[in-house]
Amino acid sequence: MSGHDHGGDGVSRRKVLECMTWAGTGVLWTVTGGVPRSLGIIDSAEAATAAAPGMSFLQISDSHVGFDKAANPNALGTLEEAVNKINAMPAKPSFMIHTGDITHLSKASEFDNAERIISQTKLDVHYVPGEHDFIDEEVKLYRERYGRGTKGHGWYSFDAGGVHFVGLVNVVDLKAGGLGNLGAEQLAWLEDDLRGKSKSTPVVLFAHIPLWTVYPEWGWGTEDGGRALEYVKGFGSVTVLNGHIHQVMQKVEGNVTFHTARSTAFPQPAPGAAPSPGPMKVEDARLRSMLGVASINFKQNEQRLAIIDTPLQG
Numbered sequence: 001m002s003g004h005d006h007g008g009d010g011v012s013r014r015k016v017l018e019c020m021t022w023a024g025t026g027v028l029w030t031v032t033g034g035v036p037r038s039l040g041i042i043d044s045a046e047a048a049t050a051a052a053p054g055m056s057f058l059q060i061s062d063s064h065v066g067f068d069k070a071a072n073p074n075a076l077g078t079l080e081e082a083v084n085k086i087n088a089m090p091a092k093p094s095f096m097i098h099t100g101d102i103t104h105l106s107k108a109s110e111f112d113n114a115e116r117i118i119s120q121t122k123l124d125v126h127y128v129p130g131e132h133d134f135i136d137e138e139v140k141l142y143r144e145r146y147g148r149g150t151k152g153h154g155w156y157s158f159d160a161g162g163v164h165f166v167g168l169v170n171v172v173d174l175k176a177g178g179l180g181n182l183g184a185e186q187l188a189w190l191e192d193d194l195r196g197k198s199k200s201t202p203v204v205l206f207a208h209i210p211l212w213t214v215y216p217e218w219g220w221g222t223e224d225g226g227r228a229l230e231y232v233k234g235f236g237s238v239t240v241l242n243g244h245i246h247q248v249m250q251k252v253e254g255n256v257t258f259h260t261a262r263s264t265a266f267p268q269p270a271p272g273a274a275p276s277p278g279p280m281k282v283e284d285a286r287l288r289s290m291l292g293v294a295s296i297n298f299k300q301n302e303q304r305l306a307i308i309d310t311p312l313q314g
Helices: 007-014 046-049 076-087 108-121 141-146 186-196 226-232 283-289
Strands: 019-023 028-034 035-041 055-060 095-098 125-127 155-159 165-169 203-206 238-241 249-253 256-260 292-298 304-311
Touching: 019 165, 055 076, 076 108, 076 283, 076 292, 095 108, 108 141, 125 165, 165 186, 186 226, 238 292
Parallel strands: 019 304, 055 095, 095 125, 165 203, 203 238, 238 256
Antiparallel strands: 019 028, 028 035, 055 292, 155 165, 249 256, 292 304
């Protein structure tokens, strides 16, 4: 997608995110009018070809640097593997989004180690915090590193390639069961931020906890997420990117495509498949097939968003 906002291409942009192509475990899907259709099994190289060229960016999530339990004794190592995979991409993305839980215990050394590895991509990185990034005693380490120029607890917006990106914070004042919460101040800011934007402008919202209700029994949703989604109702194309649940889940509702990312640290069980969420131990041979990164591509005049989920292995 071009970075210039040509006056005559509003109609083509209106549905730019209506069709989504992605390859999570080697299957390419398209979504047209909310109906997913498999195009067959492909490998990641073919998927990358299907998504090129255009303005692209990466999503990485849930690095949990400092985690060292049985589910993955070396979360820093698998983050480094993810970064190596990013650096090996044939086309350099425009930037990267990290959707939270950079660290596991909000320690200065964990933030430092995460920065040391992630900076090897040499990409601009736009962060939002996860709840694990806000548990240091004074709740300041994340803000000192990534909060400059942001509002409130760290929300902000920016424009790139004709797309309006909004980073939201929903890990402060968690609600019953761990549900995310945006709060009145942030919602008022979001409404104001979107005011005056052309309805043909594609919008990407990204936050740590899903803005849609995935599984409320485990806190996998945002209590007032519906309010935020009300503000983007009038836009023709909206994408919502989240982390937190450590697995790929997606749905399309009208003009909105929802997508959650894999972790680079450890998998979690499918909703309701275990007594509770948390690190899931799998066979060592399977671990890297359940971790990975996502590449998102905007194409000019092709009226689609492509999301390619790439596992670290498999």
